[in-house]
Amino acid sequence: MKLASAAGGFILTDMTLKASLPPLLIAIVVAAGQASAQTSGAPLPASVQTAWSRVRAALTAQQQANEVRGFLSALANENRRPTIPALDARDIASGRAVSLDDPALVQRPQAHEVTVTVDGQFLTYRPLSRASLEPFFGR
DSSP states (O other): OEEEEETTEEEEESOOHHHHHHHHHHHHHHHHHHHHHHHSOOOOOHHHHHHHHHHHHOOSHHHHHHHHHHHHHHHHHHHTSOOOOEEEEEETTTOOEEOTTOHHHHHOGGGEEEEEEETTEEEEEOOSSGGGTGGGGTO
């Protein structure tokens, strides 16, 4: 079996169709993996990743609020301008999406899971208090 690389894929040479199916399937899977890696976005800069891990590791509401501010600061430093990322919220118990202006999100933030989208990456956390959400709303 001979595999030749072509732009974005592989070409199988010197094989019958029946003998080439398993290697062909492997080549398709490899090519699909390469394509998805190219479209999934680059990894976040180390400073932003570190700041986000601190948000997720926070144990108290005040600590988490401070870490959210630190995350937004790290994001602003990387982008060279203040940036407020897109947010989505979900009720943990029901799994339903919650509007960001839903009073329940502010009244009981710990009952929700928030997803922050940055450069194609989805970062999820559970806010421990209203103060952990306010920096995302510019407050």
